[in-house]
Amino acid sequence: MKVIGIADTTFSRIDMGAVAIDELRKTGTGFRVERVTVPGVKDLPVACKKLFADKNCDIVIALGMPGGEEIDKMCAHEASTGLIQVQLMVDRHIIEVFVHENEAKNEKELAWLAESRTREHAKNAFQVLFKPEKLIRMAGTGQRQGFKDVGPIE
Amino acid sequence: MKVIGIADTTFSRIDMGAVAIDELRKTGTGFRVERVTVPGVKDLPVACKKLFADKNCDIVIALGMPGGEEIDKMCAHEASTGLIQVQLMVDRHIIEVFVHENEAKNEKELAWLAESRTREHAKNAFQVLFKPEKLIRMAGTGQRQGFKDVGPIE
């Protein structure tokens, strides 16, 4: 039985953690979920580290919705840098799912984008953990998460 | 008995450390406080590291008030990056409370914002330490610290 960690935030305007868990359960079996919620994206790196250290997770999905201001971009950058450091410390993947508020043109699209991207990345996390050979077959195919795939250049 | 560390600066124009301690005491019991004050935000990472290493803190609140200039933004970025590194070294949370001078339109609002954000994050720190399950119930609810919550997208 594998363990998949879910780390999300109270800052997000969508319950991304719940969406990720729902999608994982639709995608397959052979795992259980450990979940933690923190205030914002800068709290995610240590939250993920603790999911690996304390809960023995095999992979973690880190979900956040950074604001659209310059300072929010910097917070997201610091969080992403930390998430990569965690992965290198534990030799396990964290699938980062960040949806920036200014990627969408209104609240409705933002909610759709957050849900859609979360579901696609939950599937990615499942495949990284259980079916890595399937990802090799998708190499270079222009996959996108949330918005439409752009596809390979023919 | 848990230990909550408080690290703040002489650079700040509000005694954020005192506010944080006051709010923690109003929020609950079961902890004692260790406090340190350093010149500026770039001194906070090692100050926090020492609160964990020397004072055995279970969590630390790091408080600062970066200036509004480009160079101050860079200082805050360097400090934030260091604070994340510390957390990954000790597997414990640091709740960062930074209030940028240019977030407020005058001194009065700046003082209000610094106090308000500090109080809300002191509560967050308490919950991360004592009631993490409560934060899961608040996932995706659009919490903000200082300014008004934006709330979830319905």
Next chain:
Amino acid sequence: MKVIGIADTTFSRIDMGAVAIDELRKTGTGFRVERVTVPGVKDLPVACKKLFADKNCDIVIALGMPGGEEIDKMCAHEASTGLIQVQLMVDRHIIEVFVHENEAKNEKELAWLAESRTREHAKNAFQVLFKPEKLIRMAGTGQRQGFKDVGPIE
């Protein structure tokens, strides 16, 4: 028998991993290939780390095609920073092959650039591993990968 790792992405619009393997096979012998594909460039650092740790690679080629937006530049920066950290943790080279979408003026040139740069860097990786003295003889000769070499200043 040396081991060369290949890490690429499903985000890329060209199967850069397959191109790299093809070029390596044309360039020489004395190695076998280990390949992994991940969703995007930010997943590459830990993928490379695992190629070294789990598959005992002697060198890794990390291939990605970051988008042309500001946020994609930041992702590429975070990935590159992580790739350098991995190298310092294992004392082995990762040859990074990133092709930014906005380096080319249309899809056709982008495909050409991605293939051309991948092939030239596959040769570089081979030389770093098997013929480092040849690279010393090329020091300061203005080599470029993909676009035309600019050559030395006479």
Next chain:
Amino acid sequence: MKVIGIADTTFSRIDMGAVAIDELRKTGTGFRVERVTVPGVKDLPVACKKLFADKNCDIVIALGMPGGEEIDKMCAHEASTGLIQVQLMVDRHIIEVFVHENEAKNEKELAWLAESRTREHAKNAFQVLFKPEKLIRMAGTGQRQGFKDVGPIE
């Protein structure tokens, strides 16, 4: 007997190291000084690390005068990031004293600013080492080094 390290540069246009040592000697006793000078600010992190490792310093003052161009800002950022990393590796403080050439409107003011900021930070270093409780009493008082204190918001 404590050991205070002084690391400065040949790039600076003021002998900041000498000023720091002079101010330390005026401020108190109970320490001896170890000094090193390197070419530029990017050489300071390892110089400080060696002051801790080889000379057993209890605290280090790192002094530099970055130029006013964009590239100099990046050098200063890289140096600052490294200085924070050193502190986290050794659990001891480095007091960074950087004076950017474009902070002053002419050479005379630049010299004044460099000396003034160095003296104030030398006092800070002394207090961090010998009188940390005094800094807690100054929390939130709007201290500045070099230019005039802005003071607390009443």
Next chain:
Amino acid sequence: MKVIGIADTTFSRIDMGAVAIDELRKTGTGFRVERVTVPGVKDLPVACKKLFADKNCDIVIALGMPGGEEIDKMCAHEASTGLIQVQLMVDRHIIEVFVHENEAKNEKELAWLAESRTREHAKNAFQVLFKPEKLIRMAGTGQRQGFKDVGPIE
């Protein structure tokens, strides 16, 4: 007998490694040289790390010529960050000699600048290794490498 490492690139348009070795030999004795050449500046950090680990270098000179575009600036930043990390891992100095293509107004000046800066920094490396007390005497004297020294503020 000390060991001085030289790491440079095939990307550079001047054989900076050869210039550095020539200058070192003119400057003094008591050392031997270990040289490695890599494709670009982002390959320098691990190359330097291996010069310390595998070749037992006491100091390394890392030479590169980043391009003038925004993306090249980011590459140089990533390389510099890595070079600082290496130094902190091994407690030895790397003297970074980067010449940005857009620092010079034409090819001729670029070649002159690259050679001149390399020679001055080769002397710096020699002094850091053999005559550190001489650098203390030059503290605050406004040294520049390549272009003319600006000198101390009187």
